[in-house]
Amino acid sequence: MSHLFSNACLGELTLNNRIVIAPMCQYSADAGKATAWHRIHLGQLAFSGAGLMIIEATAVEDIGRISPQDLGLWNDDTEAALRTIxxxxxxxxPIRIGIQLGHAGRKASCAAPWAGGKQLSEDAGGWQTIAPSSLAYSEEENPPCAMSNDDLHRVKTAFVESAQRAVRLGIELIEIHAAHGYLLHQFLSPLSNKRTDEFGGCLENRMRFPLEVFKAVREAVPDTIPVGVRISATDWVDGGWDVTQSIAFSKQLALLKSAYIHVSSGGLSQQQKITIKAGYQVPFARDIRQQINIPVIAVGLITEPQQAESLLQNGEADLVALARGILYDPRWPWHAAAELQSKVQVPPQYLRSEPHGVKGTLESND
Structure with missing residues (x-):
């Protein structure tokens, strides 16, 4: 039997296979509110047959958005818009649905990628950003304001309140975004965190705020809702965040009952030097998995069904996440089931769509 199509558990949540749709920013919201784009986008992915779909990075406060068009979950309007979808x-x-909650920190207030992706001035619809320290992401950008104790308290509270809104929506899993150079990653990395208080300096201090945020969210939602964390295993910059520190962080998260660790990399520094190849981030997931006793999700140019199957069988990860690949092929799990001689659940309206040579790989989700 295919390991990719076996059941998996994240906390108390059972998935019918080990394929995860990773959160992918769409830059298509209206003042934080989900739109018709999200209905179409999430709707098609919900028919993919994946075991879990994680909604894109969702801002916990308005200034935490990457762009003015980012999805949010910080007030009644944003909650209501997502509810209808x-x-x-x-x-x-019946796909299991999670959501990634995040704050962009110094990487906020930017145009959408197809509009250049550059930081927006306040005159152009942007806003003043915040971060652990007053260090800009690039020389062309205005520096963020270093966060005060009041800012730390407000942001932590915002994560908690957004998580509680997610629970009210019936979302089944919460992922805390501590990767890709956004706020919680900015606290972790010595390249972006130059604080001299208890939230900066040594590794223990740099981990403190992200761990506080996780703990507050974990305590605020029911035990039945798994709470996990996405991390960047390395900054890909000498002297920055690395896999050794990621292992230490993951161990602390496991002690706080994190349901899983979702392992990505990069995004913090323009100095990063990444060698891109198939499965290039999988070794980080493997190294972390060897040191902790909670599930690990691998992501990053995992494009072929046998590639995904092999890394699971080899113990490099417990689940695999697809991002750009499943946007390109929203039926990837169907094709993987056919190749691996397994089955995947689809709407009954689609049962007659199978090519003649692969009959029997699709079964109704009714």
Missing amino acids: LEDIRQYS
Whole structure:
């Protein structure tokens, strides 16, 4: 039997296979509110047959958005907009749905990628950013304001309140975003965190705020809701955050009952030097998995079904996440099931779509 299509557990949540749709920013919200784009985008992915779909990085406060078009979950309006979309999806798909909660920190207030991705001035619809220290992401950008104790308290509270909104929406899993150079990653990395108080300096101090945020969220939601963390295992810069520190952070998260660690990399510094190849981040997931006793999700140019199957069988990860690949091929799990002689659940309306040579790989989700 294919390991990719076996059941997996994240905390108390059972998935019917080990394929995860990773959170992918769409830059298509209206003042934080989900739009018709999200209904179409999430709806098609909900028919993919994946075991879990994680909604894109969702800002916990308005100034935590990467762009003015980022999805948010910080007030009643943003909650209501997402509710209608989830209600539509659940009429037709049993897919497990999670959400990634995040704050962009110094990488906020930017144009969408297809509009150049550069930082926006306040005159152009941007805003003053915040970060652990007053260090800009690039020389062309205005520096962020170093966060005060009041800022730390407000942001932690915002994560908690957004998580509680997610629970009210019936979302089944919460992922804390501590990767890709955004706020919590900025606290972790010595390249972006130059604080001299208890939240900066040594590794223990740099981990303190991200761990406080995780602990507060974990305590604020029911035990039945798994809470996990996405990390960048390395900055890909000498002297920055690295896999050794990631292992230490993951061990602390495991002690705080994190349901899993989702292992990505990079995004903090323009000085990063990454060698891109198939599965290039999988070794980080493997190294972390060897040191902790909670599930690890691998992501990063995992494009072929046998590649995904092999890394699971080899014990390099417990689940695999797809991002750009599943945008390109939203039926990837169907094709993987056919190649690996397994089965995947689809809406009954699609059962007759199978090519003649692969009959029997699709089964109704009714």
